[in-house]
Every structure is written in structure tokens, then in C-alpha cells.
Amino acid sequence: MKTKLLSALTLSAVLFAACSNDNEEPADNWNGEIHLTTASADLRMTKAAPDDQIASGQQIGLYISEDALTPAVTYMPNLAHTANGSGGLTGTTQYYPETGSGVKISGYHPYNSGLADVFDFSVTADQSVNANYYNSDLLYSAEANYARQKTAHTLTFDHLLTKITYTLVAGSGSPDLSGATVKIINTLPTVEFDRIAGTVSAAKGTVTAITPNAGGAIIVPQTIAAGTKLIEVTLASGGTLYHTVPTGGVNFAPRQQYNYAITVNLTGISMSTSVTPWQPVGKQVTAEMD
Incomplete structure (x- = not known):
């Protein structure tokens, strides 16, 4: 049975106007940014490290590419985003392609800044410390297609361990x-x-x-x-x-x-x-x- 780790990460994205349209008024104030947040209005407050939210200071890595046979836009790989523990994520702002295409996104946790995409991952021996427990929880969101839209997209993460x-x-x-x-x-x-x-x-x-x-x-x-x-x-x-x-x-x-x-x-x-x-x-x- 495959359990989906619904660490739901909300993806807000707005299309960025093309250079040729610099003098036009942006529609709906939608500038094309992809905003990322984590939903958690009812986060459990317990002595245990919570499994229902990405904790404050924890980072995820994202891979974004244009959803097109011949992509015209490329993105930096392994983009780091940091959670604030109450639903917010911060990171370098990304935009939908000006071509009108959607994007493909995958992600993982915890973030690793190394260049190699294949690396050793170890759980921590002392997981009584919340940070060590969080850093032992290997998560993955499989690549999926996300159409250009103003409404929310949800990234679904699986526990791999x-x-x-x-x-x-x-x-x-x-x-x-x-x-x-x-x-x-x-x-x-x-x-x-x-x-x-x-x-x-x-x-x-x-x-x-x-x-x-x-x-x-x-x-x-x-x-x-x-x-x-x-x-x-x-x-x-x-x-x-x-x-x-x-x-x-x-x-x-x-x-x-x-x-x-x-x-x-x-x-x-x-x-x-x-x-x-x-x-x-x-x-x-x-x-x-x-």
C-alpha cells in the first residue's frame, strides 16, 4: 500500500507578462510568481515531533521544468525552500514560462546542497531531538504536470522510509x-x-x-x-x-x-x-x- 505523504505544499503561480507587454496593465495583479506554502491551520501541539507539518527551518528541494516537448525555459536545479512551521515557505521566486506552458515539478526532503543527485542518506541515531527526527524523514514528491492556473496546485509527498x-x-x-x-x-x-x-x-x-x-x-x-x-x-x-x-x-x-x-x-x-x-x-x- 502506498501512502501518500500529504505534506501539502501549496503552489501559487501567476504568469509573468512578456517583455513585449511591459506597458500593459497586469491582469488580476497576477505577476506569474510561483508561491509555495504549507497548509497547517490545525497543527497538533504535542511533545512528539509532528508528522502533520514541515517544521520551522526544515528545507525541501524542488526540481522545475517547462512542460513542453522542446522547452524554451530552463530553471536552476535543486531549488531550496525553507518552511516556517506555520504554512509558509521561502525561496527564490520562480515564474511560469512566458510561452504559456505549464510546468513539471518534483521535490524531496530534507534538502541536500550537494551536486550529485544520487547520494547516501542516513537516519540519525538520536531521534529524541526533534530536528534529528525531522532530518531522518526522507520524503519524495514524484514529478507531475502542473497547468498554468491561478488556483492552487498541491504537491503530494511520500514517506520513503x-x-x-x-x-x-x-x-x-x-x-x-x-x-x-x-x-x-x-x-x-x-x-x-x-x-x-x-x-x-x-x-x-x-x-x-x-x-x-x-x-x-x-x-x-x-x-x-x-x-x-x-x-x-x-x-x-x-x-x-x-x-x-x-x-x-x-x-x-x-x-x-x-x-x-x-x-x-x-x-x-x-x-x-x-x-x-x-x-x-x-x-x-x-x-x-x-
Whole structure:
């Protein structure tokens, strides 16, 4: 199941008048700018890093081209736009082609300023810090055609990686869970990402322990072999308990969220698992043309 990351980015665009029309009054005050914003009037305010908005200071990269067999206009590649956390995006203003054509746009997050379009991307080990969690969330908006129009165009972003969430419940022996910590261990942290095609390679790198955010942890898609310790629960008393992958292993698929209900007993832990599509990071990012 492919989950669309509706981090809706609103694209407002107005056609820029041709040089030959410099003396004409612009129609509707529409000057051709492509305005980008993120919609978020009802952003959740929680301790967890929100999945329903592009956070303040986060950057996306955009690729824009003229939608024509023989393009007359070219755009700078990998255009950076910065979110303000409440719906706004700032970046170098772009315009629709004067030819009357529409445009094709693709995008990704987080922004990478490097020249290579294929590069290694790694999730961060300490995702308890919101910025590290955001920077671990690899998103991609597939190239699509956007006609010249004054109304909003919406960019739809997919999560390319995998999310793990958990809940802790005291079981046999009623262990004290106050101050307990959880880590996701023995997962590979890196994939090769193609920001043009929106593809990722098989997981690679050195196994890493990930400290989750309050809202969960992001890992790269991969298969974990049976018998591997995957989840580590450390009690404030100093005891450490592990969940070991059962027979058959576990395949962490992209764009999916794995929800673990962990029962902590004094002698060990047990758990149940459910898998759901990873829901939209944003409400719908809308772009308004004015």
C-alpha cells in the first residue's frame, strides 16, 4: 500500500507578462510568481515531533521544468525552500514560462546542497531531538504536470522510509516503568537515495542503536533476521530487557508504520504488532496563486 505523504505544499503561480507587454496593465495583479506554502491551520501541539507539518527551518528541494516537448525555459536545479512551521515557505521566486506552458515539478526532503543527485542518506541515531527526527524523514514528491492556473496546485509527498511506534505496559510483577527508556537496536542506518527518481537502495552501513522521539523512530527499510535483538527496554532500576525477532524474521517495508504494544514483565517482555500505512506528514500543503 502506498501512502501518500500529504505534506501539502501549496503552489501559487501567476504568469509573468512578456517583455513585449511591459506597458500593459497586469491582469488580476497576477505577476506569474510561483508561491509555495504549507497548509497547517490545525497543527497538533504535542511533545512528539509532528508528522502533520514541515517544521520551522526544515528545507525541501524542488526540481522545475517547462512542460513542453522542446522547452524554451530552463530553471536552476535543486531549488531550496525553507518552511516556517506555520504554512509558509521561502525561496527564490520562480515564474511560469512566458510561452504559456505549464510546468513539471518534483521535490524531496530534507534538502541536500550537494551536486550529485544520487547520494547516501542516513537516519540519525538520536531521534529524541526533534530536528534529528525531522532530518531522518526522507520524503519524495514524484514529478507531475502542473497547468498554468491561478488556483492552487498541491504537491503530494511520500514517506520513503519506515516508522516504528511503541507503547509500554506493565505486566507480570508490576515493574515500575517510570523513567524506562526504549531503543531500536541492530538496524542498518543508510540507503542510497536518488532525488530525481525518488528511489532508495537496500539498507547498508553499520548497525546502529536508535533512540526514538516521543512519536516514534524512523528506520530505513530492511529485513531483520530471526534471533536478532531488536528492541531494548531499560528500566530506571537498571534492568535491561530485549525483544528478539521471532522465527521468519521481520521485513520493514517502506511507507509503513509498525506499532509495537510492549508488555514489560519482571522476567522479560512480550509484544503484539500491528502494521498500518504511514499517515500523512502534513495536512495538505496547498499553494495559492495571487
